[in-house]
Amino acid sequence: MKGISKSFGGVRAxxxxxxxxxxxxxxxxxGGNGAGKSTILKVLNGVHRPDSGxxxxxxxxxxxxxPEAARAAGIAMNFQELSLIPTLTVAQNVFLTRESKGGLGLIDDRTxxxxxxxxxxxxxVEVDPKALVGDLGAGQKQLTEIVKAISQDARVLVLDEPSTALAVSDVDRMFTFLRKLKAKGVAIxxxxxxxxxxxxxxxxxxxLRDGAHVITAPLSDLPIDTMIEHIVGRRSMGLSDVARGNATKGQVLLELRxxxxxxxxxxxxLTLHRGEVVGLAGLLGSGRSALARVIAGIEPAKSGEILINGRPLRIHTPSDAIAAGVALVPEARATQGIIPAHSVASNMVLAVLDRISSAGLVDGAKARAVTDEQIRRLSxxxxxxDHPVSTLSGGNQQKVVIGKWLATDPDILVLDEPTAGIDIGSKSEIIKLVRDLAAAGKAIVFISSELSELLTACDRIVVMSEGRMFANIPRDRLDDPAIDAQDTAHRLQAAEQRLQIEIQEALKQGQKV
Structure with missing residues (x-):
């Protein structure tokens, strides 16, 4: 690709x-959010036509x-935002537009x-080819998208955030397979x-940074701190730069019995106090997201009690949860968090329409004020x-989802993979925001597959496996006292290793139950 330029409206991507x-x-x-990564890949795949180059x-x-010309040239792409059709089976999605035909010219689903x-x-990996995609979890959908891309025998394989919803073991298997493709001469x-x-x-x-090329170099010439510096445009150690303060816990806001x-x-x-961030750790299928959905009323509890501010509540719907001061930032941004064709403003005020409307009409001035506040707050x-959310980078779309729920001013905020698809600089911003919200008296449940995020954001970490809790660990207990407190990068790395051991132990216990 040479001299590629592309603009959307007044924005030069x-x-x-x-x-x-x-x-x-x-x-x-x-590159960071808005750097142009997804845009140049969509140009390569024929989704966007370049202005020049x-x-x-x-x-x-x-x-x-x-797209047809790109496929004919041997280019296959796994999109960051899944391109699967939920009402079709896994196999039908994998071979969509490339179906096998039987003797009478009919589609051969068995093949x-x-x-x-x-x-x-x-x-x-185990994914049922006959299963409807709409019934799959996020990780299985991601694996289906990857298989759809590799099924095309491509000469150039593009993987855009392929591991976002995958467990560590699935990532390892994917890497083993990519090395096999690489040995066959595939460009990845x-x-x-x-x-x-x-x-x-x-x-x-x-x-890339701000739509421009910064550097191309062998990985041997790009240590991680140098990569981060080129991505964010300043010297940074990533999450180890985020200062951790001790939580000032108030009364219990949420109690699960x-x-x-x-x-x-x-x-x-589980109890959650005002001013506290509790992390949920575990592998894919451990029950973290299922617990988040129960708290938010998406999947009502089958048994037990949920108490908010000491009062037992029946949370059967998301509306019940929102009325009780609970907000959920969902794991699946594209399908559960935004309406892509609608504007940033329309998405940002979705959860507060009742507060900014009168006689069934939305007050435009109030809508603009809410939107502008969250745009400023989350950068x-x-x-x-007024631009469609679909024109934003994946990371900025995620910020819109977070901003939409912050606009409700919830007491209890449940964040399910809130930094998925967000660059290292913005991850630090989001985690600092989480810590600031806790300091302001919010109670936060923080779910992440990245252990460094849990260790940076959380005061306590609950380890789950097979839907059950197997550990409830104060964050400080994971620090190694032998490591200098000023050596934040080394200290964070050692804490990750300890947390990984706790997760593996929970997995063993869960399998025995």
């Missing part, structure tokens, strides 16, 4: 960007930049299911905000509050 990927390499594409694949100029099963077996573009993944899998990296859901969670006893990068 790419400015004369060049990108070269070699056969048989894993090339990391890095050229694309050459294996020496052949791609003259007509369309598709068999071929999909073979691909999942190559990844060494890998996008991730997880620096540890980039260091493990990539050969070279290109970093023997709470169970329809499938998960099971028999949960949302958008050309205008």
């Amino acid at each position: 790419l400015n004369d960007v060049s990108l070269d990927i070699r056969q048989g390499e894993v090339h990391a594409l890095l 050229t694309i050459t694949v294996c020496g052949t100029l791609l003259e007509d930049v369309t 598709a299911e068999r071929r999909a099963a073979e691909l999942f077996a190559m990844l060494e 573009i890998y996008v991730s905000h997880r620096m540890d993944e980039i260091a493990r899998i990539s050969d070279r990296a290109t970093i 023997n709470v169970s859901g329809k499938y998960k969670p099971e028999n949960i006893n 949302v990068k958008t050309a205008s509050r």
Whole structure:
């Protein structure tokens, strides 16, 4: 790709960007929110037509930049926002537009299911090819999207945040498979905000910032602190820069007594105080998100009691939870958090329409005031509050989701993977915001697959497995007293190792139950 430029309205998303990927390499594409990563990949895949520049694949100029032309050239892409159709099966999604046909020209679902099963077996993961995608969890949907991309026998495979919803073990299996593809000569573009993944899998990296090319270099020349500096434009140690203060706990805001859901969670006893951040740790399927949905009324509790401010409440719907001062930032941003075609302002005020309306009409001035406050508070990068949310980067879309619920001024905030798809600089901003909200008296449940985030944001960490609680650990207990308190990076790394051991132990106990 040479000299690629692309603008959306008044926003210049790419400015004369060049990108070269070699056969048989894993090339990391890095950058902060709004850096242009997803845009240049959508240009490569034919979703966006560039304003200027050229694309050459294996020496052949791609003259007509369309999705069909990109596929014909051997380009396959796993999108950050899943492109699956929930009412179709896994196998039907994997081979959509490339269906096998029987003797009468009819679609042969059995062949598709068999071929999909073979691909999942190559990844060494279990996903039922006959299952409806709408019934899958976030991790299984992500694996289906990956298999859909690799099923195309591509010469250039693009993976945009492929590990966001995956467990550590699934990421390891994916990396093993990518190394096999690399050995066969496939060129792989890998996008991730997880620096540890980039260091493990990539050969070279290109970093973009504000729609411009910053650097392309071998990973051996880009230690993690240097990568972060190029991404955010300043010297930073990432999350180890975030100052941790001791929580000032107030009264109990949320209490769960023997709470169970329809499938998960099971028999949960948990208290959450005003001013406290409690983290939920565990592998994919451990029941963390299921517990969040029960607290937020999306999946009513089957048994047990939920008390808020000491009063037992029946939370059967999200409306019940919101009325009680509970807000949930959901795990699946694209399908549960935003309406992509609507404006930033329309999305930001969705949860407070009753507060800014009179006689059934929305007060425009109040809507603009609410939106502008959250844009400023969260540093949302958008050309205008009236632009569709779909034009924002994934990280800025996530900020809109968070801002929508902060606008309700909840007492209890449940954050399910709130930094998924967000760059390291913005992750620090979100975690600082979480700490500030706790200091202001909010009670926060924080779910993350990234242990460093839990350790930076939380005062206590609850470890879950198979829907049950197996540990309730004060954050300070995970610190190694032998490490200098000023050595924050080393101290955080050691705490991650201790928390990983606790999670593995919970997994063993959960499997015995």
